[in-house]
Amino acid sequence: MTIPHTRPELVAPAGSLRALKLAVDAGADAVYLGLRNATNARNFAGLNFDLPQIREGVAYAHARGRKVLVALNTFVRAADPKPWYEAVDCAAELGADALICADVAVMAYARDHHPALRLHLSVQASATSHEAIAFYRQHYGIQRAVLPRVLTLSQVGHLLRNAEVEIEVFGFGSLCVMVEGRCALSSYATGQSPNNAGVCSPPSAVRWTDTPAGVESRLGGLLIDRYAPDEPRGYPTLCKGRFDVGGRRDYAIEEPTSLNTLAILPELMAIGVRAIKLEGRQRSPAYVEQITRVWRQAIDAAATAAAAGAPGRYRVEPAWTATLGHLAEGQQHTLGAYERPWQ
Template sequence: MELVCPAGTPAAMRAAVEAGAHAVYCGFADETNARNFPGLNFSTEEMASGIAGAHARGAKVLVALNTFPRAGGEELWHRRLADAEAAGADAVILADMGLLAHAAEHHPRMRRHLSVQAAAANPDAINFYAEAFGVQRVVLPRVLTVDEIAAINREIDVETEVFVFGGLCVMAEGRCSLSSYATGKSPNMNGVCSPASHVAYAEEGQDLAARLGGFTIHRTPKNQPAPYPTLCKGCFSSGDQTGHVFEDPVSLDAKHLIPALAKAGVTALKIEGRQRSRAYVGEVVRTFRAAVEAVAAGRPMPEGALARLSEGQAATAGAYAKTWR
């Protein structure tokens, strides 16, 4: 299976390729991609040189243009499609139907992948995107079990890509409204979930309050580490309980499920983390490359402790192994 790895910066791209990534995914430094954070992403020149460097080492580059264009502002997304093709990208990752249609018409030779932001989670939806826009791969949302993925693969003729490590979103991908409610910025249009410009910390008595858009998301004692105020991982009161109502601050780690995902017909394994450091990227990629090679060769997967790189130093298999509805 292809190992698809994050590259939030040119340095992280080099680290991912050197660590054994089969492919890296990245985006331009603007609102066309869903990791539009200050200090991250690529200029047009950096994209071209990064792709050339990755190709020289035998790795592919997938460019994420996975936000939804603003009405009247489509020109930026159209220009970035042309920039990605000119730079030699191996594929573009798209979510918006209008942008998919534009890519199919004006850049027919450019391989098109359907972003997880499109939230296509059943055969009918996936086959629609394949037939209407020539999509060749779909990134599945993190709400499906392994058995459900296997069932989907039996009814589609496109490749499937799934997340195996990193951040875990509890919302249907591409449908989150919490952050946009609190900050006025849509993650799916502005490319930022819980934007740093709307984060504030304040001492209140013996506590440190972490706020997002004026809403207090966490209160921690002054001598304790204060988490970043992401809404879905915040602490809330519900009835007589106060705690992590939506999601615990943990990361996805599905390394032990790689054999099952291979049997389910998955083509590519995706690591989340374009906002992470190059050291993080290098270590995670090396671990998963060794695991993928072991599975392909029929060997036992190597043991590897990635817990210290996980959020809260804890991990979960997420929906892959869920037993509830």
């Protein structure tokens, strides 16, 4: 069973060396990053790190007492596992504090060749029960699990009461509503997905077109949505498209909004969540800096209130909401599965 912590670790995204430094300076306890290849699930052109940049980033973070987590969270190609194994060796040599892994082959290689290196179970592994997490702990020695964004608060609490590893949850950012690590929708439309190529809805497959009926967004030639001229537009993914279903045109699965758990931060802390993760390695360094600064202030405020024995004193500041609202996908927020009345 995990031990509750009053101040969870703030884990910020870094798609570039500039973003890493800004996240550290804005108060992140740890940053997570990926290599410039298909071993990470944000394999977009122009993003991620080469070896000299990782070395510099690790040195910058460690000099300030912060951690660097390396995401090796795609699934190994059976015909050629070498790039993933080399990435594990590289992360260990460069001084990474932990690996974020989804594939058991990657975890087994790290366990056998770098036993001192911490392993975090990626959200891509889709572990939504304490039994699943226990399997990875027993066989591969994981020390933390990142939960998919499909669990209610009570389900997270139940998992925490029975888990024997640290638990990390997403606090803010683009909301994946499918079974993370198992989604095939992007592959269906484009031939690429986070699972194999490290990219969901690759920009090369995205098209925006002005038409008399409105602005159309397409993915791999498929019409995802059609917008009025002044209507907020989300990035086109199949799971967040509007479709004609049963004679009604609406978001069939989920709206293009950002997860924002500021309102339930004290509850997440009270049940023992060990780390709050911010999504956005594909976003700009300015975005990373702003969301990290907001969440640093929020976590500190909630921890101060809890330490005083008055967690009810915590309030979501209007300035925090305004900043995150401006940066949210479609400029809309949601608590996601945390507030699903049907669960």
